[in-house]
Amino acid sequence: MIGVPLAQGGLKIQEPGGSDACAAANDFCPSWIAENIDRYWTPLLEHVYLTVVPVTIGFAISLALAIIAHRRRWLTGPIITVTGIFFAIPSVAAFFLLQPLTGLGYNTAMVALVSYTLLIIFRSITLGLRNVPVDTRDAALGQGLTSRQVLWSVELPMAFPEIIAGLRIATSTTVGLAALAVFAGAGGLGTEILLDKRFKSNVATAGGLAILLAAALDLLLLAVQRLGTPWQRARA
Amino acid sequence: MEASTDRSTAEPLEFCDVTKRYPGSSTAAVDELSLEVPAGDICVLVGPSGCGKTTAMRMVNRMVDITSGDIKLGGRSVKDRKTAELRREIGYVIQHVGLFPHRTIAENIGTVPGLLGWDKRRINERVEELLELIGLPPDTGKRYPTQLSGGQRQRVGVARALAADPPVMLMDEPFGAIDPINRERLQNEFLRLQAQVRKTIVFVTHDIDEAIKMGDRIAILQEGGKLAQYAPPAELLTYPASRFVEDFVGSDRALKRLALQRVRDIDLWKAAAIRTGAPVAEARASIEEADVPYAMLVDERGRPQGWLSDRALAGERVTEELRSPAHPIVELDDVLRDALADLLSSETRYGAVVDHDGALAGVLSLEVIQQFLHAAPTDSPTGADLLRE
Numbered sequence: 001m002i003g004v005p006l007a008q009g010g011l012k013i014q015e016p017g018g019s020d021a022c023a024a025a026n027d028f029c030p031s032w033i034a035e036n037i038d039r040y041w042t043p044l045l046e047h048v049y050l051t052v053v054p055v056t057i058g059f060a061i062s063l064a065l066a067i068i069a070h071r072r073r074w075l076t077g078p079i080i081t082v083t084g085i086f087f088a089i090p091s092v093a094a095f096f097l098l099q100p101l102t103g104l105g106y107n108t109a110m111v112a113l114v115s116y117t118l119l120i121i122f123r124s125i126t127l128g129l130r131n132v133p134v135d136t137r138d139a140a141l142g143q144g145l146t147s148r149q150v151l152w153s154v155e156l157p158m159a160f161p162e163i164i165a166g167l168r169i170a171t172s173t174t175v176g177l178a179a180l181a182v183f184a185g186a187g188g189l190g191t192e193i194l195l196d197k198r199f200k201s202n203v204a205t206a207g208g209l210a211i212l213l214a215a216a217l218d219l220l221l222l223a224v225q226r227l228g229t230p231w232q233r234a235r236a
Numbered sequence: 237m238e239a240s241t242d243r244s245t246a247e248p249l250e251f252c253d254v255t256k257r258y259p260g261s262s263t264a265a266v267d268e269l270s271l272e273v274p275a276g277d278i279c280v281l282v283g284p285s286g287c288g289k290t291t292a293m294r295m296v297n298r299m300v301d302i303t304s305g306d307i308k309l310g311g312r313s314v315k316d317r318k319t320a321e322l323r324r325e326i327g328y329v330i331q332h333v334g335l336f337p338h339r340t341i342a343e344n345i346g347t348v349p350g351l352l353g354w355d356k357r358r359i360n361e362r363v364e365e366l367l368e369l370i371g372l373p374p375d376t377g378k379r380y381p382t383q384l385s386g387g388q389r390q391r392v393g394v395a396r397a398l399a400a401d402p403p404v405m406l407m408d409e410p411f412g413a414i415d416p417i418n419r420e421r422l423q424n425e426f427l428r429l430q431a432q433v434r435k436t437i438v439f440v441t442h443d444i445d446e447a448i449k450m451g452d453r454i455a456i457l458q459e460g461g462k463l464a465q466y467a468p469p470a471e472l473l474t475y476p477a478s479r480f481v482e483d484f485v486g487s488d489r490a491l492k493r494l495a496l497q498r499v500r501d502i503d504l505w506k507a508a509a510i511r512t513g514a515p516v517a518e519a520r521a522s523i524e525e526a527d528v529p530y531a532m533l534v535d536e537r538g539r540p541q542g543w544l545s546d547r548a549l550a551g552e553r554v555t556e557e558l559r560s561p562a563h564p565i566v567e568l569d570d571v572l573r574d575a576l577a578d579l580l581s582s583e584t585r586y587g588a589v590v591d592h593d594g595a596l597a598g599v600l601s602l603e604v605i606q607q608f609l610h611a612a613p614t615d616s617p618t619g620a621d622l623l624r625e
Contacts, residue, residue, distance in 0.1 A: 139334025
């Protein structure tokens, strides 16, 4: 999964001496795309990987931070400040800035992408936990649930819609940012785009796949939310 | 875990010099509160806002820590218990119910049994039993709290509190968010339910009428968490211990006492019951013996027809000449306050009281009611007694 070395821009990815006039003119050619679609599967898989793994790790870290901040409210501000700084660093800059520490490649991309998700996911979990009505928490404690049981069986399930909403934003954002992971040498669909930026068929295919990926992951999360919250759709 | 068939019974509850002081506050929220709630009784904590009634209640299941003093449940200090375990043994109902919106009604009701490790089948059986007890159809169990009305949610809240059959229940303004009509229905339903389950209940309200209706005993608290009086409702209304209690129960406390009593509970006047054609001499003799200077004409089954006029008693035999109709007619089972209202809205001074068969049982007058109010309450009727009979 380690990405290809940085391409220098105008490389031609077409077979030399290709007979296709459309492709030769760097135009948008459905026939070329149909013939060459296979070359995009590996970058697409890398892209999925560059999205799902950072969002998952980011979610785990954010959840831990949110639970800590739920117990110690004063930590919420500092956590938002720090994750906010991560979020504010331009991604391309982050990919380059991290290279002295993590080298060129996958790790650099991961560190940067994970740090982008933290603010979004942390805030959504915190918001979800805070939206749990005081009475519900009171009733839960009053019935003899321990605070850990209240968290895992009442507060987090009730925060589920907000948490998924945060994950959806984080995922869409990460699909976009992962397209720049090529600058960290981490592969993904960005690599293909950079290989031949002038060839419309190439850019459209790689870009289109990124958009489809973002849409597919978003729909997947939406489905998870609907399946996970039957109570929200229940009507009298 | 093995299902046990024996049910826990109600336990007495005792507050011993219980004080709650919040840090940074110069006055106590609850100040040396001492009172005993006998097993199976409803103790209502009532008072103006800021009197510490909710705080006092919440110290029982240690949702609020006790600063000093002790609360004993069945003779055992609540401070010696692990909080989560203690709370599972105490039913807890709050104003906004606090059902878990992400869980079905059945799951909500089964919360504490689940925590106690009951097996699934036993929980399901218990849930069905409770749904029936609170009068909701069995398929309600599959629904979510948002699909229920406020009144239904409140019933589910009560069922949830009863699920593990706790010896004690705490209820914090449980009907406070319900509209007046449904509130009365829920109160009555709850009293009937309590007559079956006989739990020891601490019930918090700010509404003195609700307190009088629900309480076997009422603790009136005043600002600073001081106990102003602890007594059965009739005693509280007859002998308010202080100016504060007198003001709090309201200037209509006499009327409130009447609301706790039925017509059968008081000494009615006797009236002569005369049938048409009876010898006038006999009729006059029975008028002499009666408390009312008039005679009531009754039919062959003793049902009042009207007050006889002087002319009806002028001849040898009683004729059917009436001075006024038999109105109002009140029943022995009527609540005294309603009977008084009937009496006040009619033109006659006397109300004919009839039994179940409609036969004349006595006469109610303003004087009778006044005598009753001036006499000390011999028994201590409660709102629950009215429903039980």
